[in-house]
Amino acid sequence: MADNIPVRVNGKPVEVPQGSTVAVALFIAGAASRTSVHGEPRSALCGMGVCFECRVTIDGVQQRLGCQTLCRSGMEISAAAVTETGSA
Amino acid sequence: MVVGAGPAGIAAAVSAARSGARSALVDDNPSPGGQIWRNAEHASETSSSAAAWFERLRSTSVQHLFGARVFGADSGVVSAESADGVLQIAYRDLILATGARERFLPFPGWTLANVLGAGGLQALAKSGLPVLNKRIVIAGTGPLLLAVAAYLQDHGAHVVAICEQTSRTALARFAWHAFHAPGKIAEAWNLSRSIRSVPLYTNTWPVAALGDHGRLRVLRISHQGKIREIECDYVGCGFHLVPNVELPRSLGCELENGFVHVDDFQQTSAPHIYCAGEPTVIGGLELSLLEGEIAGYAAAGRRDTALPLFGQRARYRRFARAMAQAFSLRPVLKSLAQPDTWICRCEDVSLERLHEHDSWRAAKLHTRCGMGPCQGRICGAALEFLQGWDTGAPRAPIFPVRCASVAALASAHDLTASKGSAQ
Numbered sequence: 001m002a003d004n005i006p007v008r009v010n011g012k013p014v015e016v017p018q019g020s021t022v023a024v025a026l027f028i029a030g031a032a033s034r035t036s037v038h039g040e041p042r043s044a045l046c047g048m049g050v051c052f053e054c055r056v057t058i059d060g061v062q063q064r065l066g067c068q069t070l071c072r073s074g075m076e077i078s079a080a081a082v083t084e085t086g087s088a
Numbered sequence: 089m090v091v092g093a094g095p096a097g098i099a100a101a102v103s104a105a106r107s108g109a110r111s112a113l114v115d116d117n118p119s120p121g122g123q124i125w126r127n128a129e130h131a132s133e134t135s136s137s138a139a140a141w142f143e144r145l146r147s148t149s150v151q152h153l154f155g156a157r158v159f160g161a162d163s164g165v166v167s168a169e170s171a172d173g174v175l176q177i178a179y180r181d182l183i184l185a186t187g188a189r190e191r192f193l194p195f196p197g198w199t200l201a202n203v204l205g206a207g208g209l210q211a212l213a214k215s216g217l218p219v220l221n222k223r224i225v226i227a228g229t230g231p232l233l234l235a236v237a238a239y240l241q242d243h244g245a246h247v248v249a250i251c252e253q254t255s256r257t258a259l260a261r262f263a264w265h266a267f268h269a270p271g272k273i274a275e276a277w278n279l280s281r282s283i284r285s286v287p288l289y290t291n292t293w294p295v296a297a298l299g300d301h302g303r304l305r306v307l308r309i310s311h312q313g314k315i316r317e318i319e320c321d322y323v324g325c326g327f328h329l330v331p332n333v334e335l336p337r338s339l340g341c342e343l344e345n346g347f348v349h350v351d352d353f354q355q356t357s358a359p360h361i362y363c364a365g366e367p368t369v370i371g372g373l374e375l376s377l378l379e380g381e382i383a384g385y386a387a388a389g390r391r392d393t394a395l396p397l398f399g400q401r402a403r404y405r406r407f408a409r410a411m412a413q414a415f416s417l418r419p420v421l422k423s424l425a426q427p428d429t430w431i432c433r434c435e436d437v438s439l440e441r442l443h444e445h446d447s448w449r450a451a452k453l454h455t456r457c458g459m460g461p462c463q464g465r466i467c468g469a470a471l472e473f474l475q476g477w478d479t480g481a482p483r484a485p486i487f488p489v490r491c492a493s494v495a496a497l498a499s500a501h502d503l504t505a506s507k508g509s510a511q
Binding site: 027 | 116117157207216218
């Protein structure tokens with residue numbers, strides 16, 4: 001895990017250690033993974049694929065779990081957009 | 089077919105393969121190891137026991153299916169979803185080694201960013217999360233807290249405190265059992281060295297996590313009767329473990345006291361289905377390995393090879409019982425959640441809304457609690473403690489999946505039904 005690889009979180013470039021998961025990339029970027037029903041930012045809780053708080057869109061595919069997906073160079077990670085109606 | 093590539097699953101798959109059975113091992117993580125051996129296959133700090141098991145896995149003929157999440161099984165076919173498709177694997181015997189997950193007890197502020205499970209925080213640290221010089225409070229209950237604190241300290245974090253809800257006496261009694269369980273002395277010794285400078289508070293539990301702009305700033309705790317606040321960057325909080333019994337239940341396996349009931353050869357009440365590791369009892373690494381081996385040998389028709397392991401298994405089951413007693417949850421933890429605390433994170437259902445109902449089913453139907461993506465895994469475990477509710481046996485798909493995957497499940501059922509085979 002010595003080298004860093006570049007990914008993009010919500011359009012912004014971020015460097016993460018090789019072998020990191022997408023959930024980690026979100027933390028490094030300081031980005032929430034989703035917005036709750038009432039509009040609160042949420043991020044990973046369980047780290048093991050059961051809570052589904054870390055679900056994000058990866059390379060255009062929605063609802064992928066960040067904690068179980070390894071980062072790849074150039075990966076596009078986007079958290080669901082905040083909307084007035086809240087749900088993400 | 090072994091579901092789950094943690095220690096129990098690895099031991100089961102290897103043992104079955106060595107007994108001449110065609111074995112496959114499926115897991116939703118990108119690489120084997122489960123939680124305790126996460127990313128351990130190629131790490132320098134891996135224990136010799138883990139390294140040996142990974143080597144055995146590499147050197148046997150086990151078929152590896154990683155990055156695939158099992159969401160159902162029907163008529164001798166397991167269905168698993170991967171990033172780009174569905175895997176359907178026919179099996180004669182199924183060994184379920186689905187492990188355990190942390191129990192989360194809601195408290196005000198538990199949904200803030202940087203409040204994670206204890207195991208959750210460790211999982212992210214093992215997956216690249218920078219923890220160097222970060223101030224971290226570990227809270228909740230269970231031996232996992234100590235292991236996580238030790239790991240984080242060893243990786244340069246500043247673990248400010250470990251807040252264990254059990255009493256000092258109970259913890260000391262557990263330590264006695266740990267030192268007397270075979271093989272655990274070295275582990276216990278290394279652990280205590282890593283956390284020798286970390287304050288370990290007993291009779292202590294989280295009261296609230298406070299923050300600014302959605303980011304954690306402080307954890308408020310009840311420390312032996314007094315309220316204190318600790319500034320920190322991360323909170324790792326979990327209240328021991330609950331078994332992942334969803335897949336076994338959906339396949340008709342009977343439970344006993346909330347765990348999958350198994351006979352001496354790890355066979356469940358459902359034909360051709362075995363279960364090994366944490367879903368049968370929260371017992372830790374050594375017991376998981378033993379149960380995995382016994383299940384693997386038994387499923388491959390080599391019960392004779394399994395017999396010599398019974399004695400050790402019995403010893404570790406005694407250790408498991410000691411662990412359950414030591415870390416039982418004190419009733420005051422039921423009052424951590426306030427009326428406006430979210431219990432169901434997926435659907436934002438607060439405690440006061442849940443109090444309007446007197447059963448899990450009623451609450452689910454009226455509030456959507458448990459209808460979100462986690463399918464009640466997080467809120468259900470909490471409500472089992474808070475209200476005594478049982479979430480009932482789930483139906484496939486036991487994880488959210490794409491429509492195409494559900495279609496595959498249905499067509500597999502039709503396929504085997506039309507063949508009319510009784511395998």
